[in-house]
Amino acid sequence: MKPVKLAILGLGTVGGGTVRLLQQNAAEMTRRTGRPIQITHVGTRRPRPDLPLSGVDQRDDFMALVREPDVDIVIEVIGGTGLARELVMEAIRQGKHVVTANKALLAEYGNEIFEAAEAHDVHVAFEAAVAGGIPIIKVLREGLAGNRIEWLAGIINGTGNFILTEMRDKGRAFEDVLTEAQALGYAEADPTFDVEGIDAAHKLTILASIAFGVPLQFDKVYTEGITRLTRQDVSYAEELGYRIKHLGIARRTERGIELRVHPTLIPESCLIANVNGVKNAVLVQSDAVGPSLYYGAGAGAGPTASAVVADVLDLVRIMNEEGDGQHNVPHLAFQPDALADTPILPADQMYTAYYLRLDAEDQPGVLAEVTGILSRAGINIDAILQKPQQNGGRIPVILLTQPVLEARMNQAIAEIEALPAIHQPVVRIRLEALDSQP
Ligand code: HSE
Numbered sequence: 001m002k003p004v005k006l007a008i009l010g011l012g013t014v015g016g017g018t019v020r021l022l023q024q025n026a027a028e029m030t031r032r033t034g035r036p037i038q039i040t041h042v043g044t045r046r047p048r049p050d051l052p053l054s055g056v057d058q059r060d061d062f063m064a065l066v067r068e069p070d071v072d073i074v075i076e077v078i079g080g081t082g083l084a085r086e087l088v089m090e091a092i093r094q095g096k097h098v099v100t101a102n103k104a105l106l107a108e109y110g111n112e113i114f115e116a117a118e119a120h121d122v123h124v125a126f127e128a129a130v131a132g133g134i135p136i137i138k139v140l141r142e143g144l145a146g147n148r149i150e151w152l153a154g155i156i157n158g159t160g161n162f163i164l165t166e167m168r169d170k171g172r173a174f175e176d177v178l179t180e181a182q183a184l185g186y187a188e189a190d191p192t193f194d195v196e197g198i199d200a201a202h203k204l205t206i207l208a209s210i211a212f213g214v215p216l217q218f219d220k221v222y223t224e225g226i227t228r229l230t231r232q233d234v235s236y237a238e239e240l241g242y243r244i245k246h247l248g249i250a251r252r253t254e255r256g257i258e259l260r261v262h263p264t265l266i267p268e269s270c271l272i273a274n275v276n277g278v279k280n281a282v283l284v285q286s287d288a289v290g291p292s293l294y295y296g297a298g299a300g301a302g303p304t305a306s307a308v309v310a311d312v313l314d315l316v317r318i319m320n321e322e323g324d325g326q327h328n329v330p331h332l333a334f335q336p337d338a339l340a341d342t343p344i345l346p347a348d349q350m351y352t353a354y355y356l357r358l359d360a361e362d363q364p365g366v367l368a369e370v371t372g373i374l375s376r377a378g379i380n381i382d383a384i385l386q387k388p389q390q391n392g393g394r395i396p397v398i399l400l401t402q403p404v405l406e407a408r409m410n411q412a413i414a415e416i417e418a419l420p421a422i423h424q425p426v427v428r429i430r431l432e433a434l435d436s437q438p
Contacts, residue, residue, distance in 0.1 A: 017301030133303030158299030
């Protein structure tokens with residue numbers, strides 16, 4: 001059969017990994033699809049002699065490659081939302097299928113990209129955009145299609161999880177671990193995307209859309225990073241039986257959908273609490289299956305290339321079918337005209353439990369004033385931990401609460417911070433039991 005011709009745009013970590021994997025498993029891939037797959041064109045500004053690309057047309061004019069009549073599938077792995085967006089839209093207009101690992105592009109412009117793809121009868125595949133080597137897009141869009149998905153919670157940034165793990169296990173400094181994550185090819189071009197939760201918010205936007213059948217709405221994700229986490233809070237959380245993980249959480253409630261990325265205390269007995277290093281994991285709660293957990297490497301050349309290549313094989317199978325171009329799995333899992341307009345809840349309408357750490361003067365009655373405020377706000381306390389005096393007579397007091405509306409907690413914290421015996425700010429970290437209850 002006629003070979004399928006690929007243009008790979010970008011030869012960074014993911015592009016290089018894709019070239020290697022396509023070469024390494026070429027014979028297996030032909031057995032899977034019935035057709036040889038050839039890299040015929042590569043777009044790069046920095047050719048890489050270390051890659052097996054002899055005979056391949058390598059250029060720095062990416063747009064010219066997208067317009068090459070010979071190319072069947074365009075693989076966009078340059079990242080960003082500028083040139084990448086123009087290239088993807090042009091590939092679609094040229095009637096070519098696209099594979100992309102670009103979560104930022106899809107989270108911010110996916111609605112228009114998918115609309116254009118549907119209008120031009122091509123498919124934009126994006127397994128590599130979320131959780132690296134874990135096939136979570138296929139799981140949500142196809143494997144769990146018989147379920148109503150209630151919520152999902154995931155460690156979906158490998159760099160952040162690598163940093164948290166190394167800091168906790170080896171006491172390493174934040175900056176030092178981040179530098180190593182960059183050298184290993186885990187981090188984004190701008191690593192603040194990793195540590196401030198923006199990358200996770202991009203991925204959560206995509207997961208929530210295909211889980212609940214709603215349009216992509218990146219601007220409505222509540223996002224908080226890991227840069228302000230202290231070793232002190234990590235260790236108090238552990239004393240209370242919890243680990244702190246940077247989670248992306250998407251949950252349907254009766255009032256709307258919660259979309260949030262933030263450091264989260266989770267019980268150390270949960271499997272996901274023991275996901276370490278660059279590994280990602282996504283826990284999905286759905287009505288027929290109950291909880292199911294998906295685990296694997298979330299970043300790096302090999303795992304991300306695995307997802308890119310799986311998408312290429314899917315597209316080759318589509319091309320092999322009659323009526324070339326039609327794909328029976330909608331981009332966002334639900335038919336485009338059946339996407340729901342369920343509201344995304346603002347941050348103060350989120351409902352979650354809390355870890356609070358107070359820096360209190362060691363005086364009689366302070367704890368009674370604090371618990372009085374919480375009690376009047378109807379906030380139920382689950383646990384209290386008071387540590388010995390520190391910092392010239394102050395005592396750290398740690399409280400765990402039951403779930404409460406965020407607006408109510410904001411009010412209670414403001415009242416606690418106004419107490420003369422409490423030093424600002426009150427540290428708050430959200431807490432999730434991750435059980436099957438909403
Ligand atoms: N910077 C991302 C991460 C790469 O660390 O998870 C994979 O999307």
